[in-house]
Amino acid sequence: MNIERQKGRGGRIIGMDAHPAMFSVATLEGRDPATARVVAVKDRLPIERLEHWLETDVSPDDVIALEASGNSFALVDRIAAKGRKAVVLESAAVGKVGKAYCSTDKLCAIKIARVYMTGLAHIVWKPDATTMGRRDLFFAYRNSVKDATRCRNRIWGFFNQHGMRRPRGLRYSLIETEARVLALRAWTPLENEILKDMLTAFRQADERRNRLAVMIAEDVVSDPAVLKLVRLMGIRHIVAFALAAFVGDIARFPNPKCLVAYFGLNPTVRTSGQGGGNGRLAHTGRSDVRSLLIQAAQSILRYGKDHQHQWAVALKMRKGKHIAVAALARKLVVACWYLMSGHFTRLTELPQQLQTKLHKIACEIGSARLKSRGYKSVLEFEYEIQQLFLQTTG
DSSP states (O other), rough: OOOOGGSSOHHHHHHHHHHSSEEEEEESSOOOTTTTTEEEEEEEEEGGHHHHHHHHHOTTOEEEEEHHHHHTTHHHHHHHHHHEEEEEEEEHHHHTTOOOOOHHHHHHHHHHHHOOOOOOOOOOOOHHHHHHHHHHHHHHHHHHHHHHHHHHHHHHHHHHHOOOOOOOOSOOTTTHHHHHHSSSSSOOOHHHHHHHHHHHHHHHHHHHHHHHHHHHHHHHHHHHHHGGGGGGGOHHHHHHHHHHHHHOOGGGGGSHHHHHHHTTTTTEEETTTEEEEEEOOOSSHHHHHHHHHHHHHHHHHHHHSSSSHHHHHOOOOOOHHHHHHHHHHHHHHHHHHHHHHSSSSSSSSSSSSHHHHHHHHHHHHHHHHHHHHOOSSHHHHHHHHHHHHHHHHO
């Protein structure tokens, strides 16, 4: 519908169902989702025509609603570049609405607009450029860890297939390990080639993982707001980076409970009448970040010595290890919220445990890379980071 025909009638709600190559849109008038009238529908338009459609059919007062998907944020950027408003709706809420026997792009666009009108679907926060870059780096690192693990398991499976126990003490990332593996027994020429290929694949995956880990460590030490998370027991650069990548602006979480729920560490509550109560963990949000927080809690339970560790041990004896670890991870997220919100006391000296963490982060970056950044030694870099840490945490 032409913009001129809509002057003085207020903004409309436009539902968009987008794919990588095409998109469908439905324009609705009215604020009541049940009685809103569909005034225009355009189905299966090429994605290259998005800017032209925005200029001709969308006014600055209109609101375009999209369902969260892989290219939603990229489309929002293109829409904002044309001075138009767009929101991304939580896909879990949008997906629960619809007719099971009929689903087309056109009907999905109408559904998205009506769901937005109801206000029942949460609007997804759009990350800024820095946070989006951190998420891309985290996904790349996560995939490299998976690739390296798969390659190592394939090598172990190959040994088991040929009736051999897994050799101990072999570092498959070293090039000289290949000769040791090939000398374990009289392999056939085909088996030699297969082993070489698997070892090469593991070295490549492991090298990529190490390179991305260095990039993560450098990003953490370059941002004091992220670096201060390392002061918490159980958190080092990988966990701190993951929290920064997915939390983004801490101000969007008004209290610690919201951040706990964001990572799915809160118990579900189901009550009806006189029955019900608390259940298992909600398991919402990023499962990979939640697993990192669970690992951090297990580290506290294993190596901690403070009152938090004592509390977790007592809970473990009463309720079991799994409940204690989940509760400890929940407490860790609460502590992260307070620290990221600036509610922690300032450190006057660094405990030995924290100095060890900073040393390991420096070793992760490596002396060669530190020298390329102008540092004479790892110790000089550590001293600078320690001073920065004392000045900025709290």
